Ligand SMILES: Nc1nc2c(ncn2[C@@H]2O[C@H](COP(=O)(O)OP(=O)(O)OP(=O)(O)O)[C@@H](O)[C@H]2O)c(=O)[nH]1
């Protein structure tokens with residue numbers, strides 16, 4: 181993750197559901213992730229409420245009886261924030277607010293809030309503000325503005341209280357204004373991207389916290405010459421990297437997450453354009469995470485959304501150093517070997533036969549298997565490069581490991 185900023189240590193309660201589509205294990209995993217998000221936002225999750233339902237209640241997400249339990253708990257423990265694991269509809273939000281009479285957040289507001297905290301450039305801040313306004317517009321209620329005045333903290337940072345307090349028309353005007361502002365910057369950025377020339381562009385993509393930035397640092401520092409270059413004041417970092425004799429541009433991008441708010445995907449269009457305009461994707465995966473396959477799927481869904489799913493891709497399975505597998509003992513009831521029981525080698529073989537994309541297994545932290553990684557990246561970049569520059573193959577002389585010209 182990006183560095184952690186402790187703003188407050190607001191006590192929160194988490195609420196999730198177990199449904200037909202989301203069994204107990206999934207629900208626990210989602211709530212673990214939600215808790216990680218809460219910590220990132222500077223809060224502290226002190227209790228979880230989970231209800232088994234056929235599907236989330238259309239009016240109150242969980243049953244009203246369960247909500248009363250939550251109410252009793254937050255009242256007796258002096259807790260001011262309740263966070264739901266799914267995006268709440270405007271009606272659900274209003275109904276829940278009526279019962280709990282406290283600050284209610286959902287996964288979307290939490291993610292938006294973290295983005296608001298992390299956004300450093302005016303561009304990123306504008307993108308987040310737009311996403312927040314769009315989310316907020318159908319959800320403006322009296323209670324919201326009333327609460328905003330009294331309570332700050334998670335979910336309340338961003339476009340500012342003044343807009344929230346005023347009516348929808350003003351938020352709409354604000355949205356129009358932010359859109360215009362973004363349009364202007366988008367144009368500038370498109371020009372900047374064009375000015376980068378025809379150099380092959382490689383983008384690191386992947387779920388949040390898988391090690392993209394770590395890999396970016398390893399690859400651009402360990403090379404013979406890797407220039408640190410920030411092309412613009414945006415949050416995506418672009419660097420020039422040279423492997424052997426081919427220079428190319430490498431972009432580190434925003435991490436993806438499950439249930440990424442659609443408003444955010446839209447307003448981060450330009451940031452995601454870095455991915456859209458890339459020639460090659462390095463899809464980084466954290467194989468030490470118990471549900472890394474779900475992560476891969478979530479990333480692929482977002483890549484589909486931004487029409488980038490068919491690009492040449494190298495699957496980079498990272499964190500092999502902390503990969504652990506389950507074992508089956510003689511007296512275990514479970515005797516069938518599943519993917520959880522795969523040794524690293526078995527896992528490698530299974531993935532290599534399962535997917536069409538090239539794949540490589542590394543530890544960016546320990547710099548394990550980096551040679552193989554570079555070799556594969558080099559081969560893929562070279563293919564694109566030679567197609568693009570049929571007459572001028574390489575721009576640099578070849579260097580050996582120690583940086584001497586060969
Ligand atoms: N054990 C282990 N940890 C790693 C490895 N690579 C990265 N990490 C750790 O994983 C965490 C996340 O790394 P980042 O590089 O920030 O991940 P990221 O994908 O850029 O994350 P976001 O920017 O949040 O999307 C850090 O604590 C790293 O030290 C690895 O190969 N092995």
Ligand SMILES: [Mg+2]
Nearest residue numbers: 181182392393
């Ligand atoms: Mg990163």
